[in-house]
Amino acid sequence: MIYTVTLNPSIDYLVEVESFQMGKVNRTSYDAKFPGGKGINVSRVLKRLGNSTTALGFIGGQTGEFVKRFLRQEEIFTDFTEIAGDTRINIKLKTGLETEINSQGPVISKGNYQQLFSQIEQLNNNDILILSGSIPPSVPSDVYEAMSRSCIHNGIKVVVDTSGKELLDVLPHRPFLIKPNHHELGELFSTEISTVDDAREYGAKLVEAGAQNVIVSMAGQGAVLCSGGESYSANVPKGNVINSVGAGDSMVAGFIGTYERTGDILSAFRFSLAAGSATAFSSDLGTLDKIEELLPQIVINQLTGG
Numbered sequence: 001m002i003y004t005v006t007l008n009p010s011i012d013y014l015v016e017v018e019s020f021q022m023g024k025v026n027r028t029s030y031d032a033k034f035p036g037g038k039g040i041n042v043s044r045v046l047k048r049l050g051n052s053t054t055a056l057g058f059i060g061g062q063t064g065e066f067v068k069r070f071l072r073q074e075e076i077f078t079d080f081t082e083i084a085g086d087t088r089i090n091i092k093l094k095t096g097l098e099t100e101i102n103s104q105g106p107v108i109s110k111g112n113y114q115q116l117f118s119q120i121e122q123l124n125n126n127d128i129l130i131l132s133g134s135i136p137p138s139v140p141s142d143v144y145e146a147m148s149r150s151c152i153h154n155g156i157k158v159v160v161d162t163s164g165k166e167l168l169d170v171l172p173h174r175p176f177l178i179k180p181n182h183h184e185l186g187e188l189f190s191t192e193i194s195t196v197d198d199a200r201e202y203g204a205k206l207v208e209a210g211a212q213n214v215i216v217s218m219a220g221q222g223a224v225l226c227s228g229g230e231s232y233s234a235n236v237p238k239g240n241v242i243n244s245v246g247a248g249d250s251m252v253a254g255f256i257g258t259y260e261r262t263g264d265i266l267s268a269f270r271f272s273l274a275a276g277s278a279t280a281f282s283s284d285l286g287t288l289d290k291i292e293e294l295l296p297q298i299v300i301n302q303l304t305g306g
């Protein structure tokens with residue numbers, strides 16, 4: 001079973017305004033609500049790929065009910081920890097540009113935290129655990145490090161999709177996959193990652209630091225995979241970007257779902273790009289049909305150089 005952890009789920013409220021004016025009343029040309037939070041997005045795409053997944057995390061209030069109901073309708077297993085506060089609402093405003101307003105989210109009590117942690121301690125070595133998204137201020141900031149440490153003892157593969165210190169701190173626990181985008185990778189090394197070569201060079205440093213597989217996503221420029229001593233680049237398919245919310249999460253789902261089904265790292269990498277772009281080209285997360293339609297356009301090249 002693939003478990004995802006979303007510490008701060010959301011309702012993503014997608015709003016499209018044709019000619020947005022600051023300080024004025026604006027009317028939407030499109031709006032929609034989806035369950036959100038990175039782990040939840042990963043679970044939704046995994047389900048579309050045919051993998052078994054259970055979404056864990058903190059949920060509460062009427063907004064939390066919306067999220068649970070939506071996931072139930074998609075037949076996704078959940079085992080959330082119920083909290084006293086309300087699950088947040090994140091605004092995704094499309095005005096030509098994409099602007100996001102993510103709320104802080106509700107307070108998580110010590111008891112809530114312990115409840116989630118004991119679920120993680122019960123996973124077994126056939127499981128995969130995906131930790132992604134921001135850490136709410138009321139949750140210990142070393143939560144991903146602590147969960148990764150516990151999983152390593154139990155032989156569980158761990159995927160971590162976060163940034164900054166929280167990402168660096170999990171590396172000694174040998175995460176199976178991390179997926180920084182090129183900005184996040186640059187921030188880790190106080191540099192700018194603008195080419196495939198840069199991504200390969202700095203991605204390889206994260207492998208040296210302990211990650212088993214590193215995908216550096218570079219939006220429309222494609223992605224780089226560093227795996228063991230090897231590295232590969234892949235392009236993105238051509239298409240019209242409609243909404244990139246969840247594109248990175250779809251890459252994680254595409255990679256892990258395919259790896260779980262095939263055990264093949266390069267097939268997983270191809271699927272990862274197709275899934276990311278299928279979502280970027282859709283208003284909600286990409287469907288399996290869309291992913292399969294894009295797959296033949298993805299070309300992988302092995303990279304050379306030290």
Ligand SMILES: Nc1ncnc2c1ncn2[C@@H]1O[C@H](COP(=O)(O)OP(=O)(O)OP(=O)(O)O)[C@@H](O)[C@H]1O
Nearest residue numbers: 181217218219220236244246247248273276277280
């Ligand atoms: N212009 C584009 N054309 C095709 N695919 C794209 C484009 N932009 C993004 N994508 C898809 O989205 C994936 C993830 O993009 P990005 O590198 O921005 O990651 P991210 O920052 O984690 O994503 P996000 O925060 O938007 O979920 C890309 O690898 C690609 O598959």
Ligand SMILES: O=P(O)(O)OC[C@@]1(O)O[C@H](CO)[C@@H](O)[C@@H]1O
Nearest residue numbers: 010036037038090102133134246
């Ligand atoms: O505030 P966080 O946890 O960093 O990100 C939350 C979020 O922006 O990430 C997902 C897209 O990746 C959205 O569904 C959600 O609203």
